[in-house]
Amino acid sequence: MKQIHKLLNLVLPAITILAICLMLPFLSVFKFTDFIFRSLFPENMKGKHLAYEYAKKGAYLTLIARREETLRKVADKAAQLGSPDVLVIPADVSKVDQCKQFIDEVVNHFGQLDHLVCNAGMVFHCAFEDATNLTTFEQMMDINF
Numbered sequence: 001m002k003q004i005h006k007l008l009n010l011v012l013p014a015i016t017i018l019a020i021c022l023m024l025p026f027l028s029v030f031k032f033t034d035f036i037f038r039s040l041f042p043e044n045m046k047g048k049h050l051a052y053e054y055a056k057k058g059a060y061l062t063l064i065a066r067r068e069e070t071l072r073k074v075a076d077k078a079a080q081l082g083s084p085d086v087l088v089i090p091a092d093v094s095k096v097d098q099c100k101q102f103i104d105e106v107v108n109h110f111g112q113l114d115h116l117v118c119n120a121g122m123v124f125h126c127a128f129e130d131a132t133n134l135t136t137f138e139q140m141m142d143i144n145f
């Protein structure tokens with residue numbers, strides 16, 4: 001048994017290093033080609049609505065925003081496009097308790113959460129010295145982060 005262990009200790013590292021050396025050039029070429037291809041032909045997301053793209057791939061969806069009526073319209077279209085189940089939850093992402101609540105609701109409904117797309121956001125432009133009302137920044141930080 002000792003002899004076998006000794007032999008394996010000698011042979012296995014050598015085989016592993018050899019396999020890595022043999023595979024590395026192919027892997028590097030593949031990675032480089034893939035990188036060039038993705039740089040030259042990035043996926044065009046222009047005009048694409050993420051929920052609909054997920055729906056076309058047959059994903060289960062949860063749609064969250066404050067306006068329920070708008071969400072329902074998106075949910076109907078997503079279902080038509082191929083989503084087997086679309087859950088609509090009206091909520092405000094700037095409220096931590098509501099975030100916790102809808103995450104729980106999603107996990108309870110679907111059993112798991114695979115992708116979380118944090119798209120809700122707002123932008124506020126002004127020169128820093130012109131900003132007199134800091135509550136706007138607070139609101140922006142609460143929604144975006």
Ligand SMILES: NC(=O)c1ccc[n+]([C@@H]2O[C@H](COP(=O)([O-])OP(=O)(O)OC[C@H]3O[C@@H](n4cnc5c(N)ncnc54)[C@H](OP(=O)(O)O)[C@@H]3O)[C@@H](O)[C@H]2O)c1
Pocket residue numbers: 064065066067068070091092093094119120121122123143
């Ligand atoms: N448009 C651009 O050119 C551009 C460029 C770069 C980055 N972005 C970023 O991309 C994201 C989406 O931009 P967009 O132009 O599509 O914005 P948008 O048209 O204003 O849509 C924002 C969405 O987020 C929801 N939302 C806003 N505040 C929310 C809150 N407190 N809780 C829950 N949902 C909320 C809105 O629904 P409700 O109002 O019903 O809640 C709406 O569906 C933003 O994060 C933005 O900063 C946009």
